[in-house]
Amino acid sequence: MAEAILEVRDLHKHYPLTQGILFKKQVGAVKAVDGVDFDLAAGETLGIVGESGCGKSTVAKMLVNLERPTSGTIRYKGDDITKLSPRALKAVRRNIQMVFQDPYTSLNPRMTVGDIIGEPYEIHPEVAPKGDRRRKVQDLLDVVGLNPEYINRYPHQFSGGQRQRIGIARGLALQPEIIVADEPVSALDVSVQAQVVNLLENLQTEFSLSYVFIAHDLSIVRHISDRVGVMYLGRIVEIGTDAQIYDHPTHPYTQALLSAVPVPDPEARAHRERIILTGDVPSPANIPSGCRFRTRCWKAQERCALEVPLLAVPAVFRLTDSPAKHDSACHFAEEKHVVPTEENGGNGGNGGNGREGTEVNGAGGKESNGGEGPKSL
Secondary structure, X not given: OOOEEEEEEEEEEEEEEEEOOOOOEEEEEEEXXXXXXXXXXXOOEEEEEOOOOOOHHHHHHHHOOOOOOOEEEEEEOOEEHHHOOHHHHHHHHOOEEEEOOOOOOOOOOOOOHHHHHHHHHHHOOOXXXXXXXXXXXXXXXXXXXXXXXXXXXXXXXXXHHHHHHHHHHHHHOOOOOEEEEEOOOOOOOHHHHHXXXXXXXHHHXXXXXXXXXXXXXXXXXXXXXXXXEEEEOOEXXXXXXXXXXXXXXXXXXXXXXXXXXXXXXXXXXXHOOEEXXXXXXXXXXXXXXXXXXXXXXXXXXXXXXXXXXXXXXXXXXXXXXXXXXXXXXXXXXXXXXXXXXXXXXXXXXXXXXXXXXXXXXXXXXXXXXXXXXXXXX
């Protein structure tokens, strides 16, 4: 991978839980983000996927300093932006911009399109002298596929897809190097989603942008991303190239997510393995010990309750050229099925109560907790 321009290390965001009215006492914390690590190279798109509530949007807000991290570092070209002075942070913020999820609430309804896109120039006048701002705004409207004559219109006069294009134009105004896109197409119709994703790809080529692209739609992430990180309950549990993640997933949560992606081919759909997770996602205020996925995992063993798995290449793949050679936070990443035995402690890792966490329904309808021994990927 090329040299990283953004390095995130051990990033945490904990929201305190308090009780009492006059004398508030902290009794716990919601661990929205609980130790996230990743790099972003110049010109790269890193997709971050996961279900609602896993911490994706909180990571996005911390990258642009809309949320202050509880701990950890975010380095942009070597400088930790979490420790910069307000003056230094202002300069860095120009290079890291954000496109928000909801095009209906992220634009001020009292401002014209020209004022919305041109507002960043009020904060960074060095980018566009006052006499050039109207022309620059019109150029940006043209770049994102909107008529420059719309400059005096208001947000309510545009469709959802057009509003998102306005949000993208605002993000481009300061000529950033990195754009953090927080689910930029989730509120749009499917046909409009494709148009916006294609626009983002074209802009990346034209302006040499790097993207952190956050979404829960795995198909869209595969289309636009160079690398993909999968988040679960505040942590990245697997990260690799798009081919590694989609074609050779090693973490059971990633495998479960991919098995839920719709397949248009009826024959392929009939023969693929379905993974059905049971139980609810644990509360981020009460995260399980050891592996946080073990309460829903069909591989869970006693070790999973005792040891936190590291995000690293599984040992069995380290000296190989296997496409499974990528970081995965699982004690049994190299095994497709783990069958409880007396020797490995039964199913105690699965919440310690011996219940099944997941069914894995293959073509033969077998369950993962029965049948033969461990099978390699």
